[in-house]
Amino acid sequence: MTQSEFCTVQTLEENQPIIGTASSNTSVWFLLEVPQPWAAKALAENHLPEDINALLAEWVETTPHSRLVFIKKDNRPVDSPILYIAISADSDQRLYQFNLQADYSDLSLINPADLISQQSQAGLLVDPDPLYLVCTNGKRDNCCSKFGLPIIQAFIDDGESHVWQCTHLGGHKFAAVVGVYPAGLYYQLFDTATIAPFRQAINAKQVPLNGLRGRTAYPGAAQAAEYFLRQQSGNLDLNAYTLQSAENQDGHWQVTFKNGVAHHTVSLVQSLSQPAISGCNGKLKPSPRYQLISIS
Numbered sequence: 001m002t003q004s005e006f007c008t009v010q011t012l013e014e015n016q017p018i019i020g021t022a023s024s025n026t027s028v029w030f031l032l033e034v035p036q037p038w039a040a041k042a043l044a045e046n047h048l049p050e051d052i053n054a055l056l057a058e059w060v061e062t063t064p065h066s067r068l069v070f071i072k073k074d075n076r077p078v079d080s081p082i083l084y085i086a087i088s089a090d091s092d093q094r095l096y097q098f099n100l101q102a103d104y105s106d107l108s109l110i111n112p113a114d115l116i117s118q119q120s121q122a123g124l125l126v127d128p129d130p131l132y133l134v135c136t137n138g139k140r141d142n143c144c145s146k147f148g149l150p151i152i153q154a155f156i157d158d159g160e161s162h163v164w165q166c167t168h169l170g171g172h173k174f175a176a177v178v179g180v181y182p183a184g185l186y187y188q189l190f191d192t193a194t195i196a197p198f199r200q201a202i203n204a205k206q207v208p209l210n211g212l213r214g215r216t217a218y219p220g221a222a223q224a225a226e227y228f229l230r231q232q233s234g235n236l237d238l239n240a241y242t243l244q245s246a247e248n249q250d251g252h253w254q255v256t257f258k259n260g261v262a263h264h265t266v267s268l269v270q271s272l273s274q275p276a277i278s279g280c281n282g283k284l285k286p287s288p289r290y291q292l293i294s295i296s
Contacts, residue, residue, distance in 0.1 A: 007173040007280045008143040008190065016173070016276055020224035020290050022186035022214035023170045027089045028066035028116060029181060030059055031133070031166070033081040035072040040139040042070055042167045052104045059112050065217075066112075071133060071164040083107065084131060085115060088184025089217050091242045095126040095182040130202055133166040133179040141172035142280040147190050151176040154192035158199055172279040174213060183238060186213040206236040222246045224290035225255035225266035232295055235259070252293075267293040 039045035046053070060066050071084075080099045087094040096115060100106055134152050138145025148165070155163035169177045174188040180202055188211045189198065201208040209231060214223025222243055230236055241257040241264070251270045256263055269291045275284035 006143050006146060007141070007277045008147055008175045010277050011173040012190070014276060016273070016287060017289050018174055018188050018211070018213050019227050020214050020220040020288055021171055021174065022220075022223055023067070023216050024214075024219045024223070025217070026065055026067045027087065027184065027217040028063050028112070029084070029086040029088060029184070030056065030066065030068045030112070031071050031084040031086060031131070031164075031181070032056070032068065033072055033078065033083070033164075034070040035075055035078055035081070037075055038070065038137050038139060038167055040137070042137065042140075043068055046070075048104065052107060055107055063112050063116070069133065069169065070167040072166075073164065078102075083110070084126070084181070085110075085112060086131070086182040086184070087116060088182050088215075090215065090239075093182040093184075095131065097126050129162050130183065131181040132160065132163040133169065133181065134163065135167065135169045135172075135175065135177040136165040137167050140168050141175070143172050143175035144168075144177070147175035148177070150192055151178065151189055151195065154195040155199070158196050160195075160199060171213070173277060178211075179216075183207075184216040186216060187211040188213060201236070205238040207238055209236070218243060219246055220288050221248065221253040221268065221270055221290060222255050225253065225268055226257065228268065228290075228292045229257060229264055229266055229295060233264075265296050267295070269293060 034046060036047055056068055060068050079102055083098040083100055085096045098110060132155055134148045135144045136148035136152065152163055152165060169179050171177055176189050178187040178189045198208055207230060209227065212227055215226060226241060229241065241259050244256040244258050246253060246255045253268050253270060255266045271289045272286040273289050275286050278285040
């Protein structure tokens with residue numbers, strides 16, 4: 001495969017839109033350390049005990065708006081793998097850490113529902129350092145390892161210790177795919193020189209707009225609306241806006257955010273692009289496009 005055949009390169013050359021392309025309607029994340037070489041479909045094909053895989057599947061099935069992701073530093077076994085549970089709603093952002101036994105057996109002692117509802121004090125509430133997850137699963141898509149691994153190293157070189165390799169987050173062609181938790185923000189970061197200023201902004205509890213794909217708690221249209229609102233207002237404060245409503249009529253969206261006592265309604269139109277490359281497998285799919293109409 002030549003470099004021009006990498007899907008990320010073609011995506012950049014075609015200037016494909018990235019706004020509103022983050023995984024949507026996901027506000028609970030189970031981030032489990034699984035240090036082993038990952039298969040293309042790592043969540044289904046792995047070396048975890050069968051009962052642990054069944055328990056994880058039950059967590060996702062019974063927890064609304066949730067998703068499971070595997071993380072690792074490298075492929076070397078660890079004595080005490082880590083589980084993070086991230087709550088990524090725009091008005092409720094928490095990150096819990098559990099240090100597990102090597103066989104993961106104590107996962108059965110965790111009740112995610114109680115933790116999410118704050119009826120349980122289990123686990124360590126991590127604050128204030130964010131986690132950075134970078135998709136590096138080259139068996140899922142070549143671009144994930146090609147662009148993800150240098151971004152991981154750039155984070156490390158900048159002194160960041162809370163950066164993890166992870167399984168598929170979504171959107172191979174937007175590699176390196178970077179998730180920020182517990183904020184639940186997705187980015188495309190392919191230039192290692194951008195990592196230092198990016199970290200500075202995140203640590204200042206801002207939402208950098210460069211490379212932003214969207215906030216995972218929102219549907220795609222609301223992700224785009226938040227971007228347009230922040231771009232126009234210049235307000236990058238992480239907690240500046242909370243989503244009040246998102247109404248769609250034949251692709252015409254009215255998305256309303258609250259900021260203090262003020263309400264901002266973003267009007268935009270959703271359409272689909274012409275089919276474009278979606279991964280290094282060469283498959284073509286249309287992508288969502290959002291055009292701003294007005295902000296009132």
